[in-house]
Amino acid sequence: MTTLCDMLVFGGTGDLALHKLLPALFHLHRDGRLHPKMRILALARNALDRQRYLALAERHCRAQVARADFSSEAWRSFSERLDYFAMDVSQSADFGRLARYLGPDQGCGRVHYLATAPHLFEDIAAHLAIAGLAGPQSRIVLEKPIGHSLESARAINAAIGKVFDESQVFRIDHYLGKETVQNLMALRFANALFEPIWRAGHIDHVQISVCETLGVENRGAYYDRSGAMRDMVQNHLLQLLCLVAMEAPVRFDAEAVRNEKVKILEALQPISGLDVRDKTVRGQYSAGKIGGQEVPAYYFEKNVDNDSDTETFVAIKAEIDNWRWAGVPFYLRTGKRLARKYSEIVIQFKPVPHRLFADGEANCLLIRLQPEERISLQLMAKTPGKGMRLEPVELDLNLAQAFSRQRRWDAYERLLLDVIEGDSTLFMRRDEVEAAWRWVDPILEGWHEYYQSPRPYAAGTAGPEQAHSLLELHGRQWHD
Numbered sequence: 001m002t003t004l005c006d007m008l009v010f011g012g013t014g015d016l017a018l019h020k021l022l023p024a025l026f027h028l029h030r031d032g033r034l035h036p037k038m039r040i041l042a043l044a045r046n047a048l049d050r051q052r053y054l055a056l057a058e059r060h061c062r063a064q065v066a067r068a069d070f071s072s073e074a075w076r077s078f079s080e081r082l083d084y085f086a087m088d089v090s091q092s093a094d095f096g097r098l099a100r101y102l103g104p105d106q107g108c109g110r111v112h113y114l115a116t117a118p119h120l121f122e123d124i125a126a127h128l129a130i131a132g133l134a135g136p137q138s139r140i141v142l143e144k145p146i147g148h149s150l151e152s153a154r155a156i157n158a159a160i161g162k163v164f165d166e167s168q169v170f171r172i173d174h175y176l177g178k179e180t181v182q183n184l185m186a187l188r189f190a191n192a193l194f195e196p197i198w199r200a201g202h203i204d205h206v207q208i209s210v211c212e213t214l215g216v217e218n219r220g221a222y223y224d225r226s227g228a229m230r231d232m233v234q235n236h237l238l239q240l241l242c243l244v245a246m247e248a249p250v251r252f253d254a255e256a257v258r259n260e261k262v263k264i265l266e267a268l269q270p271i272s273g274l275d276v277r278d279k280t281v282r283g284q285y286s287a288g289k290i291g292g293q294e295v296p297a298y299y300f301e302k303n304v305d306n307d308s309d310t311e312t313f314v315a316i317k318a319e320i321d322n323w324r325w326a327g328v329p330f331y332l333r334t335g336k337r338l339a340r341k342y343s344e345i346v347i348q349f350k351p352v353p354h355r356l357f358a359d360g361e362a363n364c365l366l367i368r369l370q371p372e373e374r375i376s377l378q379l380m381a382k383t384p385g386k387g388m389r390l391e392p393v394e395l396d397l398n399l400a401q402a403f404s405r406q407r408r409w410d411a412y413e414r415l416l417l418d419v420i421e422g423d424s425t426l427f428m429r430r431d432e433v434e435a436a437w438r439w440v441d442p443i444l445e446g447w448h449e450y451y452q453s454p455r456p457y458a459a460g461t462a463g464p465e466q467a468h469s470l471l472e473l474h475g476r477q478w479h480d
């Protein structure tokens, strides 16, 4: 039986709610994964009535959900769960109104999903408590970024911690809900093959790239204050790094998995002072062309400062100071308005110790998270015919094809279901978020201190030149 709870989505008219959360809840509903009595209440300031909100939600769901998965009948039954409540989250009195509107809970507790700006988190949590909406059965879901520095993240965590026990707090990072990201754990911990060579003695370096073609869309105001470091590196890229680097947890449960991730974050070699100049590259896109279309420079985007020095691209050479990884660089890279959209992890192995053949390349394991979900191992093979001419060939596991009969879940579906069921394995614990900020803060400070303004790169390219030099200096290159 599915777990009963009510879900309150704060920021109910925002992009996240309309583009991701409602379509994910619709899918879960359609697949019969939501309790029949579960209600979903969207909350925002806009003075809409329920009918107008339903129309807005339907329009977005139709656009996001594949045609084959959408039907008017499914929408009608889904919309019976869906309601809208206009309120101002800065007003304590509005929470009193909300509590009265909700009436007694269904004996199941409530999930408060905060799809709002992080500066509202503290107020919302405090007001929920005053209004009696934060009982022991309730849960709170916080969207990233949690704060914009270690200090602000601590303040948010402390304020949330006054109202909710850590076990009730779900800090979401949607990358952890992606199938291939979870497959990375399966690959490492359900196959004996890789473990003996998953270490410094055999691995030359690791690359983690999350490249986007999108710009900042309607999020200029938010993005201009965060930049790629806070928007992507502090959370998604560091989470991927943790999954590649962590030791096998003793159990697949929330505490054991998160304990291992924290150990990696704490072992990250600090990058501060002059190291920031040598080990990091920040960039910002200038005008260019993507898919044949002209796109403007970042500083001409809507709600972005004309002389903004916010980075839209980051590359970092990170190192982990522990026995397994000492001396193995983890190159991280992310950027907006790049030539192609893809996310991948590359494990570059060392070459064979003694070379027998004229040609030969070191093996490399490619874990493609998107657009296609694929794991491929590059091996050397002899080409047909006389002589020993070698070429790299790929041992390819296409996960979408291997499981083609099952619908691919969106990350939010999996994560929302985990929240409803109270499983926090794929969510970030308080100490994890803070450890990530502890590593990121000195880099941000270094950029400021040495006034490392972002290097320009034309939209539609692979980012600034300096990102290539970061690897070329050591005879390596990005896997493009």
Ligand code: BG6
Binding pocket: 212, 214, 231, 232, 343
């Ligand atoms: C979000 C960032 O967390 O992740 C966005 O705020 C980014 O700026 C997005 O575009 C990328 O997610 P995905 O799943 O499209 O790789």
